[in-house]
């Protein structure tokens with residue numbers, strides 16, 4: 466009798482466990498389905514009030530773990546933060562170094578190695594890529610996107626697919642993207658562009674440049690250092706296939722980020738004037754303009770050599786340059 470009661474209780478207990486376990490699995494699978502729905506809403510929702518705001522909270526470099534993974538993250542940080550310094554010092558000759566990369570660092574445009582929120586932040590990139598890029602006309606991986614900035618913004622050479630330095634950069638981006646789910650809407654992305662940019666005045670731009678910019682970027686635009694005042698034109702600067710070579714992006718970037726320490730003080734007009742003044746000067750030329758935007762939608766505001774000359778001799782048709790590209 467005693468034994469059979471024990472058995473009955475045992476069986477009951479087991480049964481109860483099974484039921485709880487079964488319910489638990491049901492519950493967690495329903496919860497993750499709900500999570501997916503929420504993520505899809507975030508991607509497509511027109512009403513930002515509906516979507517949960519993703520916190521901007523990248524981990525600190527001080528918390529990088531020890532060991533090989535941590536070493537890769539630290540190497541990636543160095544490469545992003547001091548790109549030309551590192552790659553020049555490791556090149557066989559000075560000429561090799563210059564071919565590899567111009568005088569900038571990724572930090573020159575993605576401030577704080579991509580950690581500063583308003584300066585084209587790179588937080589979340591490993592969750593955002595692969596994604597379709599109109600300029601390339603295809604789906605692009607994070608590695609390819611890094612190489613895109615290498616050959617345009619850094620006017621240099623691509624990393625080979627199996628280059629450990631490329632892996633290190635990706636490891637760093639993965640680290641600073643911790644906690645950002647794939648498909649999340651990141652409100653800090655693509656904020657440095659000016660809609661409805663006013664027609665610029667380059668004479669006013671020159672005066673403003675003398676007043677507010679030469680202390681860090683030098684009168685001849687050659688700058689004082691990749692992370693203290695990077696080159697804005699000339700051979701150490703980005704080539705005219707770079708995003709910053711589009712005048713609406715340059716104007717938006719300047720307004721949101723410059724002059725460093727007094728950001729947010731320039732009007733639309735002043736930022737436009739400065740962007741035109743900076744972009745009318747010579748810079749390296751991108752050889753692949755004719756292959757960009759293969760599926761159409763090429764923006765009109767890419768300041769190529771032809772437009773630079775027109776800005777200098779006053780014949781540029783600004784309305785045409787600032788006309789929105791048809792999607």
Ligand code: HEC
Pocket residue numbers: 545548569570571572573574575585587590593610611614615618619634654655656657703707708709714
């Ligand atoms: C001369 C300025 C400049 C430099 C230097 C530069 N970038 Fe960029 N980068 C940009 C601009 C502009 C964009 C486009 C941002 C936008 O559309 O809002 C961009 C976009 C990116 C993106 C995609 C961002 C997104 O939200 O999709 C990645 C990744 C990136 N850069 C990585 C790098 C890396 C790595 C380096 C250094 C090897 C680098 N960049 C150097 C200007 C620069």
Ligand code: HEC
Pocket residue numbers: 569572573574575576577584673674677678679680681682691692693694695696697702709715718719722723724725726739743
């Ligand atoms: C106190 C120094 C300082 C002043 C003044 C300053 N900048 Fe910068 N600028 C920087 C630094 C440092 C960076 C690198 C990114 C960062 O740290 O925000 C930068 C980056 C830039 C970039 C992107 C990088 C590149 O090479 O194209 C542009 C464009 C720019 N500045 C334009 C301007 C303009 C225009 C002015 C004048 C209104 C100005 N800056 C005033 C320090 C300065």
